[in-house]
Amino acid sequence: MDTTRSGNYIFNLADCIQYGLAHHHDMVNANLDVHFSEEQVKEATGKLLPHADITAGFNDNMKLATSLIPDIASGNYDKKIPVQFGTRFSSNVLGQVNQTIFQSDYFLGLKAAKVYSELASKTYTRTEIDTRVAITKSYYAVLTNQENIRLTKANLDQLKKTLADTRARYDAGVAERIDVDRIQVSYNNSATEIQNQIRLLVYTMQLLKFQMGMPQEDQLELKETVQDLTVDDFATDTSNYAVTDRIEYSIQNTQIALNELNLKSKKMAYLPKLSAFVNYGYNYFSDKFSSLYNTGFAASTLGLSLTWNIFTGTERLHQIRQNRITLEKSVNDRNYLSQQIKVEVKNANTVYQNNKALFVTQKENMTLTQGIYERVVLKFEQGVATSLDVISAESELTQARTQYVNSMLNTLISKTDLDKAMGRIK
Incomplete structure (x- = not known):
């Protein structure tokens, strides 16, 4: 993680995530919840110590x-x-x-406090995963916007050269004014598009800093480009994942443990206090x-x-039955969560595979369209193609570039969603 000076950062994805885990609002609160649960454990332990009074x-x-x-x-x-x-x-x-000397609520309360502390720790982990995912998606949005601007500027440079050559040919009397105007219109549209893309880049960078918990006034520069991601080499295997890898499944197990302790507490309430x-x-x-x-x-x-409360009506009996029902519901929720995770993985994998296949196609299409555009421009300069052919080829190249960048972003985001669904983001 590099910083040139305070408030000026040069980060890669790992640096952005590290910064976000330390500064994001949700992470700070989740960490405070962990400390709060630790104090609750100490509070439960303190109840077992002697208590002294002076009156x-x-x-x-x-x-x-x-x-x-x-x-x-x-x-x-x-x-x-x-x-x-x-x-x-x-x-x-x-x-x-x-x-x-003995009171069932005290000892069970200590166990419950420790389980609650475990729940807070797992909730912290879930918040950490959500923060990683949000930062990663925002990071990819910035990179793809930067790539879009790079490609558009390259196309604009080619248009600028073609426009200059056409204007020179017009001045020499070997080209028509309509050819100059058509290419000028295309050039103006591309220049405006770049300005729009730059404004979109500024917003996506602001969103990234927000997801990181970084003040908007700070300057952030990214080390990487999309070429560093090797998007077309992404591979995944959905055959070796387990639902138990998901933090939500672990949280549900902890919730079941809490419900079991609540049920046990009601049952042991019949015991005397000494x-x-x-x-x-x-x-x-x-x-x-x-x-x-x-x-x-x-x-x-x-x-x-x-x-020793020998008889307190039937109130406690019904409380026990209520807690037993709550426990059964939590077990049923875990079974449902297991099936839900499997469906999420299948859906995320389908979306990812579709996006990846489309990305490979769009990347090839953009390469082909770039070649077509360059050949049309060459023919136009040789006088065997019209300005309409140039404009048409440029329009097709712009569309292919847009589809390529969008498919790249969709592939990166869907890969992140798939990794999260399989519990691979820790």
Whole structure:
């Protein structure tokens, strides 16, 4: 990857793809999704670690609660007397550590988080493939537009020479004005066509930079030409591909794994939750706020907590059935995806083979038409052909050139689509 200076790049296809994988909007977000999933795994792991809390409280019992108790002092137990217990001010501080020993959701959640992280990684790969394909197609569009301009300019140079020779012959009185005008019209049309092609080239270059995530203000120059691609030598073999090579198939397998974990989670929700805890704290009492924290009374507890939801209606049963149906659908989707991939490969191969055959034909036709045009021009210069013959040959050459360039672009794009369908773009 060459750069002459910041914001000025000279790239080949591999360089464009490398730049796009680092800068394209979708790739940046996909990479952030991967990091997000990694944090979710760490979050799920953190739930298995001990959790510590500190709680504190302060109470001002402005009016103590009154209770009725038997009059023990006088021995009259049938008589109730009002008494107040406690102090006006009270405070407490308590620290507690909780540790989950067993809870099915925690452990399954950790597995699900890891599978989700795997899904995010595969989604990143799919985004990478889509980015490669988009950049490759845009890159080919630029190259074919450049080739179209090169061929048109070569034709324009020939027309310019023919026009100059015809004008000289007219000035010498051996050619007619109509011959000069006809060739001038053809020359003007070709010159205008080149300007249109240049504007189209500017747009395709802008599209390429957009697919790469490159600022439009930066300058991009391509190292390669279509001659470096050897389009007519492209070959492919559709007999040794496998549907499992497609990232979409792998993503669907991961989705099935997630659905299996969801089903297992609902089934294991019937199991009890067991946790342990230990706490230590101080309680403070006083009738005066100034002396509240002079003396503290320590307290500590170590214990286990078991929670078991024996019956929660039929809600969980139906949730299990729903998750089982979702799992069956995801398996069915994978089977459908397998068939879909096979059809995509057959269709992409058909389109590619047709485009390649047409490209070979159009390339030969352009060569033949170029030869016809050159012979007609030679005959015209010798006075045995008319200007109409030149214009007709030039028109046929322009059509052949356009068909050649279009078939080249279609071949390159369909080859890219076929490689993607077979899972060969990684």
